[in-house]
Amino acid sequence: MANLGKVILVLSVYALAFLAFGSLVTAGRNRREISFSKTLLAGFFLYHAVFQITALPFMFLQKPLSLLAMFWGAAAAAVILWSLCRFGKLWVRTAGERLRGLFGKERWGWAVLFLTGVLVILASLVYVSFWDATYYVGQVSFSVYTDTINQIEPLSGSFLQSFDLKHCLATYHVNDAVICRLFGIHPLIETKTVMVIAVMILTNLAYYRIGLALFHGKKSSVTLFLFFVFVLHLWTYSAYTNAGFLLFRTYEGKAVTANVSIPAVLCLLLDLYGGRENRQTWLLLLITVWGAAAAASSAMFLLPAMLAAGLLPLAAIRRQPAVLGKMVLVMLPCLAAAACYLLWHMGILEIAVRR
Numbered sequence: 461m462a463n464l465g466k467v468i469l470v471l472s473v474y475a476l477a478f479l480a481f482g483s484l485v486t487a488g489r490n491r492r493e494i495s496f497s498k499t500l501l502a503g504f505f506l507y508h509a510v511f512q513i514t515a516l517p518f519m520f521l522q523k524p525l526s527l528l529a530m531f532w533g534a535a536a537a538a539v540i541l542w543s544l545c546r547f548g549k550l551w552v553r554t555a556g557e558r559l560r561g562l563f564g565k566e567r568w569g570w571a572v573l574f575l576t577g578v579l580v581i582l583a584s585l586v587y588v589s590f591w592d593a594t595y596y597v598g599q600v601s602f603s604v605y606t607d608t609i610n611q612i613e614p615l616s617g618s619f620l621q622s623f624d625l626k627h628c629l630a631t632y633h634v635n636d637a638v639i640c641r642l643f644g645i646h647p648l649i650e651t652k653t654v655m656v657i658a659v660m661i662l663t664n665l666a667y668y669r670i671g672l673a674l675f676h677g678k679k680s681s682v683t684l685f686l687f688f689v690f691v692l693h694l695w696t697y698s699a700y701t702n703a704g705f706l707l708f709r710t711y712e713g714k715a716v717t718a719n720v721s722i723p724a725v726l727c728l729l730l731d732l733y734g735g736r737e738n739r740q741t742w743l744l745l746l747i748t749v750w751g752a753a754a755a756a757s758s759a760m761f762l763l764p765a766m767l768a769a770g771l772l773p774l775a776a777i778r779r780q781p782a783v784l785g786k787m788v789l790v791m792l793p794c795l796a797a798a799a800c801y802l803l804w805h806m807g808i809l810e811i812a813v814r815r
Contacts, residue, residue, distance in 0.1 A: 463645075463646070463649055466643060466644070466645045466649070467649065467653055467654055467657075469643065470639060470643050470645060470650070470654050471658065474654075475500070477503065477507055477536055477539070477540055478499075478503030478507055479496070479499055479503055479543070480539050480542075480543035480547075481502075481504075481506040481507045481510070481539060482498070482500055482502040482504075483546075483551075484506065484543065485740065485743060485747065486498050486744075487546075487547045487550055494547075494550060494551070494554050496554065496555075496558070497669050498669065500662070500665055501665055501666060501669070501724050501748075502744055502748070504662055504720070505721075505724070505750065506747050506751060507751070508751040509750040509751040509754050509793075511532065511631055511634075511635050511754065512631045514528070514535065515528060515532070515631045515634050515638075516631065519609040519623070519631075520623065520811055522813070522814060523609070524607045524608070525603050525607050525638065525641055526607050526641055528609065528634075528638060529638045529641035529642050532638055533638075571683050572668065572683055575664070575686055575690045576661060576664040579663075579664065579690065579693065579707075580656075580657050580660045580661065590708070590709055592709075592712065593652075593709075593711065594614065594615060595614045595615055596614075596711060596712055596713075597648060597651050599627070600633050600637045600640065600647040601647040602614055602617070603634070603637040604640045604647055609634060609637070610623060610624070619813060621812065622811055622813055623813060625800055625801055625804035626801055626804070626805075629757060629797050629801070630713055630753070630754060630756050631754055632713045632754070632755040636650050639654075652711050655710065655711060656710040656711065659719065666719075666724045667685075667689050667723055668686060670723055670726060671683075673727060673734060673736075693707065694707075702715075702718035702719050705719065706719045713756025713757065713758065714758050716755045717752060717755070717758045720752075721748065721752035721755070721763065722762070722763075725748055725752075725766055725767070726770075728741060728748065729771075729774075732774060733774065742786055745790050746793075749790050749791065749793055749794060750793035753793045753797045760798040760801065761794075763791075763794050764791045767787055767790060771783055771784070771786075771787040
């Protein structure tokens with residue numbers, strides 16, 4: 461029961477943190493309501509983008525994990541308190557309207573909650589052991605119990621000679637270690653329960669927003685769309701599909717790339733093609749790509765290809781070369797991470813681990 465209480469507490473803190481960070485982008489001073497789905501997705505990516513900026517100096521200067529945990533805990537708490545003061549009434553008013561809708565005209569929402577709940581339960585209870593869990597969960601465990609940050613090779617337990625930049629630049633699992641330190645939660649519970657539930661909910665929010673864009677806000681069609689996505693996830697999983705990562709390997713950054721980052725980018729591209737473009741759309745695209753690269757190294761190659769496939773035709777259709785400039789700007793976080801990885805792989809860039 462104590463662990464269950466910690467799971468609920470950490471999930472609540474994550475939800476509040478994502479809402480707080482996301483509101484900095486999606487909530488305006490004169491808004492009467494906000495989109496919780498858009499705000500939570502934006503908050504997830506902005507949270508991880510800012511965390512990456514914060515964590516990398518601590519990591520490369522080889523400071524203790526406990527020091528990073530204290531610093532990030534204070535910084536995140538400050539953002540949450542500031543957002544509460546500025547947007548708290550907006551959150552409460554919007555939440556009240558959404559709850560009234562669930563018991564009124566928008567009862568379709570119960571179907572969406574049911575589908576999400578089934579996937580959450582399946583992913584939380586079905587246990588499949590993959591060899592790479594030793595690496596990713598082990599990386600969090602070694603960081604927590606040695607009070608270091610990515611200095612130990614998880615498969616052997618030996619100290620690294622230099623930082624593994626393929627994995628170190630993506631700080632998703634460093635955040636797991638920080639949360640374990642702050643809340644006294646076991647790494648297995650954080651990686652294989654808390655983040656499994658969080659990623660599953662975020663995945664459904666991303667597909668929900670895709671449905672809104674495709675079906676022009678018609679809620680009955682969106683619900684049917686989510687049902688077919690639910691069916692696809694249950695019956696098309698394999699080692700080579702996103703469903704396999706969503707259901708069985710949700711603790712990995714690749715699961716975030718395949719099931720949260722790519723659908724979130726697709727949703728924003730649909731907004732651009734649908735004429736729902738404004739400055740916020742491009743800002744959200746930049747934040748999403750940056751946060752995706754901060755969460756998983758797989759994003760640094762996949763998302764630039766996806767952006768090129770989506771934005772090159774848009775520039776040609778509109779005959780607007782400025783779209784190409786914005787595309788390059790949005791790609792920069794991934795391109796920077798990819799450049800560091802390639803330099804490391806060629807032996808040019810190396811950051812030694814002092815002992």
